[in-house]
Amino acid sequence: MSNSILEMRSITKTFPGVVALDKVTLTVERGEIHAICGENGAGKSTLMKVLSGVYPFGSYSGDIVFENNIKKFSNIRDSEAEGIVIIHQELALSPYLSIAENIFLGNEIKTFGLIDWNKTNQEAAKLMARVGLEENPVTAIKDIGVGKQQLVEIAKALSKKVKLLILDEPTAALNDEDSAHLLDLLRHLKGQGITSIIISHKLNEIEAIADTTTIIRDGHAIESLHMKKDSVSQERIIKGMVGREMENRYPARHPEIGEEILRVENWNAYHPIDRNRIVVDDISMNVRRGEIVGLAGIMGAGRTEFARSLFGHSYGTNISGKVFKSGKEIKVKTISEAIDNGLAYATEDRKRYGLNLIEDIKRNISLASLKSFVSMGLVNNNEEFKKASEYRDSMNIKAPSVLSITGQLSGGNQQKVVLSKWINVNPDVLILDEPTRGIDVGAKYEIYLIIQRLAAEGKGIIVISSELPELLGICDRIYAIAEGRITGEVERKDATPELLMKYMTMEKGRS
Amino acid sequence: MLFFAATTPNAASITPTNFSNLVVQNGYILVLAIGMVMVIIAGHIDLSVGSVAAFIGGVAGILTVRPLEQDGWEWLPALPWWAGIIGAILIGAIVGVWQGFWVAYVGIPAFIVTLAGMLLFRGMALLTLQNSNIGPFPDEFRAIGNGFLDKEKTFNTLVGFPIDYNLTALVVTVLGVVALWVAVLRQRSGKIKYGQIVEPRTWFYIKNVILSAMVLYVGFQLSQANGIPITLIVLAVLILGYTVVMNRTPFGRYIYAIGGNLHAAVLSGINVRKVNFWLFVNMGALAALSGVLIAARMNSAVPKAGDGFELDAISSVFIGGAAVQGGVGTVTGSMIGGLIQGVLANGMNLNSVGIDIQMTIKGLVLLLAVAFDVWSKRRK
Numbered sequence: 001m002s003n004s005i006l007e008m009r010s011i012t013k014t015f016p017g018v019v020a021l022d023k024v025t026l027t028v029e030r031g032e033i034h035a036i037c038g039e040n041g042a043g044k045s046t047l048m049k050v051l052s053g054v055y056p057f058g059s060y061s062g063d064i065v066f067e068n069n070i071k072k073f074s075n076i077r078d079s080e081a082e083g084i085v086i087i088h089q090e091l092a093l094s095p096y097l098s099i100a101e102n103i104f105l106g107n108e109i110k111t112f113g114l115i116d117w118n119k120t121n122q123e124a125a126k127l128m129a130r131v132g133l134e135e136n137p138v139t140a141i142k143d144i145g146v147g148k149q150q151l152v153e154i155a156k157a158l159s160k161k162v163k164l165l166i167l168d169e170p171t172a173a174l175n176d177e178d179s180a181h182l183l184d185l186l187r188h189l190k191g192q193g194i195t196s197i198i199i200s201h202k203l204n205e206i207e208a209i210a211d212t213t214t215i216i217r218d219g220h221a222i223e224s225l226h227m228k229k230d231s232v233s234q235e236r237i238i239k240g241m242v243g244r245e246m247e248n249r250y251p252a253r254h255p256e257i258g259e260e261i262l263r264v265e266n267w268n269a270y271h272p273i274d275r276n277r278i279v280v281d282d283i284s285m286n287v288r289r290g291e292i293v294g295l296a297g298i299m300g301a302g303r304t305e306f307a308r309s310l311f312g313h314s315y316g317t318n319i320s321g322k323v324f325k326s327g328k329e330i331k332v333k334t335i336s337e338a339i340d341n342g343l344a345y346a347t348e349d350r351k352r353y354g355l356n357l358i359e360d361i362k363r364n365i366s367l368a369s370l371k372s373f374v375s376m377g378l379v380n381n382n383e384e385f386k387k388a389s390e391y392r393d394s395m396n397i398k399a400p401s402v403l404s405i406t407g408q409l410s411g412g413n414q415q416k417v418v419l420s421k422w423i424n425v426n427p428d429v430l431i432l433d434e435p436t437r438g439i440d441v442g443a444k445y446e447i448y449l450i451i452q453r454l455a456a457e458g459k460g461i462i463v464i465s466s467e468l469p470e471l472l473g474i475c476d477r478i479y480a481i482a483e484g485r486i487t488g489e490v491e492r493k494d495a496t497p498e499l500l501m502k503y504m505t506m507e508k509g510r511s
Numbered sequence: 512m513l514f515f516a517a518t519t520p521n522a523a524s525i526t527p528t529n530f531s532n533l534v535v536q537n538g539y540i541l542v543l544a545i546g547m548v549m550v551i552i553a554g555h556i557d558l559s560v561g562s563v564a565a566f567i568g569g570v571a572g573i574l575t576v577r578p579l580e581q582d583g584w585e586w587l588p589a590l591p592w593w594a595g596i597i598g599a600i601l602i603g604a605i606v607g608v609w610q611g612f613w614v615a616y617v618g619i620p621a622f623i624v625t626l627a628g629m630l631l632f633r634g635m636a637l638l639t640l641q642n643s644n645i646g647p648f649p650d651e652f653r654a655i656g657n658g659f660l661d662k663e664k665t666f667n668t669l670v671g672f673p674i675d676y677n678l679t680a681l682v683v684t685v686l687g688v689v690a691l692w693v694a695v696l697r698q699r700s701g702k703i704k705y706g707q708i709v710e711p712r713t714w715f716y717i718k719n720v721i722l723s724a725m726v727l728y729v730g731f732q733l734s735q736a737n738g739i740p741i742t743l744i745v746l747a748v749l750i751l752g753y754t755v756v757m758n759r760t761p762f763g764r765y766i767y768a769i770g771g772n773l774h775a776a777v778l779s780g781i782n783v784r785k786v787n788f789w790l791f792v793n794m795g796a797l798a799a800l801s802g803v804l805i806a807a808r809m810n811s812a813v814p815k816a817g818d819g820f821e822l823d824a825i826s827s828v829f830i831g832g833a834a835v836q837g838g839v840g841t842v843t844g845s846m847i848g849g850l851i852q853g854v855l856a857n858g859m860n861l862n863s864v865g866i867d868i869q870m871t872i873k874g875l876v877l878l879l880a881v882a883f884d885v886w887s888k889r890r891k
Contacts, residue, residue, distance in 0.1 A: 314778060336780040345778070353778055356771035358838050367768055368779040370761045378759040382705040389706075401708060421779070 005030040005164060005195050011050055011062035020046045023062070024221045026214055028164070033186055033196045035210035037203075037237055039467060043219040044199050048166055052086040053079040066164070083163030087153045089172055093141045100124035100137035103156045127155040131185055147178025154185065165189070166197045171205060172300045176507075183209050201298040203234040203505050215240040234505075235498070242468055242497035250473030251448050257476065258289030260327070261460040262343075262429045267321030269309040275317055279305045281484035283321075287429060287460035292451060294475035295464045296500050302484035303464045304348055307431045311345035312338035325428065339368065342428035346418050348437060348464070350411075354418045357407035361399060362388040364406050364417050369425045391420035396446060412443025419450060429460040436470060448474050468497045482506050527736035529857065530729060535656065537853035538742035539564070539804040539817075541846055543824035544831075545753050546797035548845040551828050552757075553790055554770045554837030555614065555621035559628030560798040560824060563606050564817035565636035567802030571599040572645030572812030575652055592652040596803055603799020604792050606632065611791030615784040621791075629821070637814045646811030655745065656807030659738040676731075677738035684730025684739075687747075688723045695719055742804060749797075753842045766790065770837030826873070827852060830880040852876070 006028040013021040021043045028034045038044050049055050051064060053073030064071045066082055073079045076086075093102050100121045109120045124137040133151040135144055141152065150170060157165055167186075171179040179202075186196050186209060200206055206213055206227075213232065215222045222240055225232045269280035279302050287293045297303045308315035310323065312335030323330050325341060332338040338345075347353040355364050365388045366373055373384045388402040395416040399409060406417055415435060422430060432451065436444040451474060455461050465471050471478050472495055480488040480503030488503030543560050550557050573587070575595030590598065606628075613624040647653075661679035672678040695715075702709050709715070733739050757763035765786045768776040777783055801820070806812045831848030833840030855876060859869050 311778075312780070334780075334782075335778060336782065339780045347778060352772075353774045356768055356775055356838065358771050359767065363764065363767070367764070367776070367781075370764055374761060378755070379761065379764060381759070382701050382707070385702075385707055386705050 003030050004028060005067060006051075007063075007065040008047070008051065009063040009065065011047065011060055011064075013046055013050055013055060013060040020219055021050070021060070022219045024216065024219070026221060027224070028195060028197060029212070031190060031193055031195055032211040033190055033198060033209055035206040035213040036197060036199045036216060037201075037206065037213055037241055038216035039241060042216045042241075044216050045168060046219075047216065048086055048168060048197070048199065051079070052076055052084060052166065080160055083161055084166070085157035085160055085162045085164070086166040087150075087157060087168065087170065089169040091146075091149050091153055093149055093152060095142040096140055098138045098140055099128065099133075099135060099144070099152050099155075102141055102152055103127060103137075103159050105156075107159065123159070124155070127158050128152075130158060131155045132181065145178070147174050147181065150174065150178070150182060151185070154189075162194060164195045164197065166199075168199045169201065169300075170198065171200065171202060179205070201505065202507070203237055204507070206237065207232070207234055213237060217241060238498050238501045242501060249445065249469075251445065251452060253292075253452065253474065253476070255290060255292070255455065255476050257291045258458060260286050261289050261325065262287045263324040263327075264310065265322045265324070267306065267310065267323075268319065269305060269316030270318045272315065272317050279316060279484050280309055280319075283481075283484075283486050285479055285486065285489075287462055289458045289460055290455050291477065292455050292461045292463060292475045294471035294478035295462060295481055296468060296471050296478050297464075297466075297481035297504055299466060301481045301504070303481050304433055305484070306481070307345055307433055307462070307464060310338075311335065311343055311431065314345075339425055339427070342426075343431070344368075344422040344425055344427035344429070345431045346422050346433060346435065348434035350414050350418050354421075355406045355414060358405065360403045360405055361392065361397065361409075361417055362402040365391055365402070365420045365424060368421055372424075387424065388420075391416075391424070395420050395450065410439075410443075412439035412446070415439055415443070415447060416450075419447070423454065427459065429462065430454060431462045431464070433464045434466065435463060436465070436467070444470075468500055471495075471500070472497065480504050480506075527732045527734075529861070530732045531659075531736045531740055533850070533853055533857055534743045534746070535740050535808060536857065537849055538656070538740075538746055539801040539808070540820060540823045540827060540853070541746055541849045542749060542797055542801040542804060543820060544827040544845040544849045545749055545842055546794040547821075547824040548828045548831065548833055548840045548842055549753070549757065549763075549766055550621070550790055550794055551825070551833050551835075552770045552837055552840045553766045553787065554773070555787070555790070556825065557610075557621065557625045557628075557791070557794050557798075558821050559610065559625040559632055560794065560801070561817035561820035561822075562629045562632035562636060563603060563795060563798040564802035564805055564820060565814060566606070566632040566639065567599050567603050567799040568806035568812040568816050569636050569639035569645065569814065570602050571595055571652075571803050571806050572648070573639060574598050576645050576648060576812075592649045595652065596655070599803050600796050600799045603802070604796040606799070607792035607795020608788075610795065611788040614791055615787035633814075636816075640812060640814045642814060644811045644813050646809075648807060648810055652803075653807050653810055655741050656804045657810070658741045660741065660744065662737050664738075675735065677734040677736075680730055680734035680738040684727060684734070687730070688726055691723060691726070692719065742808075745800075745804075750842060750846060757842055762786065762789070767838060770839070772838070823852065824849075826877045830877060832884060848880075851880075 004027050008024065008026040011021050011024045012019070024043070024047055026047065036044050050060050053075050056074040057072035064073070066084065071082060094105065097105070103124050104120055108115050109123060110116060121137045128135065128137065131151045131154050133148055133155065135148060141149060154165070170182055174182065183205060186198070190196065198210065210227050212224055212226055214224045215237065225236070263286040265284050267280055267283045268278065271277040271279050283306055295303045305315050309319050310332060313319050313333055314335055323332055330341045332341060332343065351357060356367070362385055366384050370379065373379050385402060391397065392399065392402050397413050397416045399413060406414055409417065435451065436447050451461055451463065463471065463475060476492050478490050478495055478500060479486050480490070480500055482504055487506045490499060543564070547557060547560065574590050575592055576589060610624050610628050613619045614621045660683065661677065664674060664677055667674055667678045670678065699709055699715065757766070765776065765781050768779070768781060769783055769786060773783065802817065805816050809816070827849035828840060828845045829848070830851055831840065831844030831846070833845065852873065855872065856869060859872065
């Protein structure tokens with residue numbers, strides 16, 4: 001009989017066109033803290049969703065063995081009943097309910113069918129004491145900070161008699177003090193026999209807390225490292241995360257770089273709700289004609305926030321800083337101002353922010369540049385059709401006609417529609433946020449070619465990506481961003497994944 | 512329609528007079544439905560239009576009719592009928608400015624703003640009318656709701672045409688059909704020139720021949736009654752105009768874009784606030800026109816006018832295929848939705864069905880029509 005609490009054996013999970021997990025095997029010992037590392041999109045979250053029953057039994061192949069029995073979870077309730085609780089990065093708390101109500105949500109303490117509030121609050125107080133949360137149980141969730149909310153989630157997990165606690169990026173939104181407290185709590189819970197799986201990008205945290213680290217890359221479990229026994233360093237983990245060969249997945253690049261087209265100086269932006277939290281911290285950067293500039297950073301580092309605050313102040317509050325286009329200062333206070341000044345921003349989340357999914361290709365492509373199709377107050381539908389058809393051909397959008405509804409296209413084709421839309425406003429600087437997220441390898445190559453073509457036309461391109469190989473494969477210069485600041489700038493010839501990863505995981509107050 | 516044709520006593524539902532009634536009795540709902548479908552496509556709702564119509568009816572009364580005795584408006588001379596109508600529509604637009612301001616610039620959900628407006632403008636209607644009625648209206652004013660194009664058949668006598676048929680109605684109908692053919696043929700040839708796929712030639716001709724036949728039939732029926740109702744002319748102009756607005760102008764496109772994906776619309780540089788604001792101004796003006804039609808038809812401005820019309824307009828829009836989430840809907844669809852309701856009510860009235868059963872059936876029709884829509888979409 002093994003001492004492992006969990007064994008995931010040869011888990012394979014496919015989505016249409018993508019193998020997200022390929023025969024992943026994961027063994028978690030009882031009572032340990034097990035870290036899972038990997039780049040964005042490597043398959044960590046998918047693996048945890050398989051484990052917790054979000055992807056039900058039958059939608060994957062392989063076995064989940066928990067406490068020496070094969071489990072077939074068909075939803076989250078099943079896995080929670082066994083004591084497996086997952087805490088997601090976006091907390092699942094109801095902001096207007098009290099701490100106690102949230103802890104027992106869906107699991108209320110009742111006598112004769114009615115909620116026993118005294119007992120609820122009393123039990124909540126006990127659980128809160130266990131996680132070191134000093135608040136009144138009747139306080140509303142919205143009135144406590146993110147760090148304390150995280151503790152409420154853990155208290156909630158404890159109320160469910162948790163045996164295996166899974167935390168997805170638990171410290172991503174926390175400050176140093178709250179992070180330290182959380183890590184202490186995990187150690188403390190370990191002492192009480194609770195096993196934890198922690199998904200994190202913060203390597204120093206992993207180094208400090210994990211007993212074992214499993215590295216996942218491209219849907220494969222690459223290796224499991226025993227932190228103490230093998231005395232694993234951060235560099236060792238980075239090597240495992242990025243160490244793949246660069247195949248011919250990127251078109252050859254022969255840049256012709258011209259004069260500077262965009263310069264941003266001392267750009268700051270604060271969180272739109274938590275107005276004291278700085279999200280973009282004094283960023284200065286530039287792009288030249290024909291140049292492809294990368295912004296590297298882990299999720300939540302402030303890349304998207306920077307891009308969106310730059311693009312017509314569409315994110316953040318209290319934004320300050322200067323923007324120069326070809327040496328002349330420009331205003332970008334509204335999105336139409338930004339577009340008029342030659343900026344374009346293609347979003348990372350095309351379904352939510354990029355496309356009108358119930359509308360056809362033609363109308364999506366023309367939306368941002370509709371005025372150019374207007375004569376005498378009326379949109380020329382035929383010209384619009386012609387233009388959209390040209391994009392369908394030049395961008396190789398696979399659809400029977402430009403009258404096809406965008407919601408029915410594949411991810412790669414949707415992305416091409418988004419790109420067409422922004423190319424048609426004829427921008428000088430094009431910001432592409434995760435341009436290849438969730439699309440298959442072949443379509444990625446096509447997108448890279450389009451990006452190169454745009455650069456060759458003399459536009460300045462900024463590419464935001466979580467995939468380091470992608471940035472290394474297509475960019476001429478890369479800025480690394482961590483916690484809202486630029487922590488490094490690397491020329492193409494000097495760039496290595498290890499160096500960038502070092503900059504990307506650099507935290508404030510350290511270097 | 513056929514059902515009622517078969518069941519009503521003496522086939523009353525397909526008499527020429529009834530065709531004409533169908534239009535004038537539903538005209539004010541259809542006008543409301545035009546504005547409402549735009550509001551709903553953008554993802555909002557307007558619950559106040561019935562009250563606004565009543566309020567504007569009162570305003571039109573004060574403007575065009577000798578004002579009430581000792582009501583504080585003695586200083587205001589009665590305006591000519593056309594100035595009264597323009598004034599009433601302008602004040603309706605100002606009502607829209609008020610509501611649009613709260614929805615677009617303050618960010619209060621339209622449901623709340625117009626729920627408040629529903630009470631507010633009903634109150635304003637009572638205030639302006641001092642809880643009494645104003646009437647009768649000048650003949651020209653009444654004609655908008657009750658009149659007909661060349662009812663006296665002067666054109667017939669002029670050219671010596673048989674007096675049984677209203678010649679003006681026939682001519683206008685034929686001109687309408689000619690215009691229809693010119694429009695559809697031009698659109699088709701334009702598409703072909705740009706290499707777009709068009710519907711098969713036979714289907715194109717069958718479709719438009721049927722459509723023309725329907726128009727001719729209605730025109731023929733109307734010519735046997737009093738001629739073409741003025742309300743129908745007003746409606747036709749509005750339907751045509753707003754169809755163009757919704758399909759061919761940036762404003763219309765932005766409405767669909769906002770309803771389809773608000774975030775994407777914002778990030779595409781659309782001034783969403785401005786579009787929302789003008790949507791409500793437009794709705795206010797159309798509600799005012801509807802109020803004018805009601806007052807003209809009843810020949811009296813009544814504080815209780817338009818009670819519940821907002822719900823009829825909203826039903827028309829949803830029966831006409833609009834989506835509650837926004838982004839989907841057409842002006843013509845809403846007109847068909849409104850007419851389906853109108854035909855139902857009209858047919859049931861002629862069959863002497865009580866109001867109790869009528870309401871029950873109306874409710875079920877709305878639910879089933881939308882359920883059918885949802886079901887057919889899911890099957891796809």
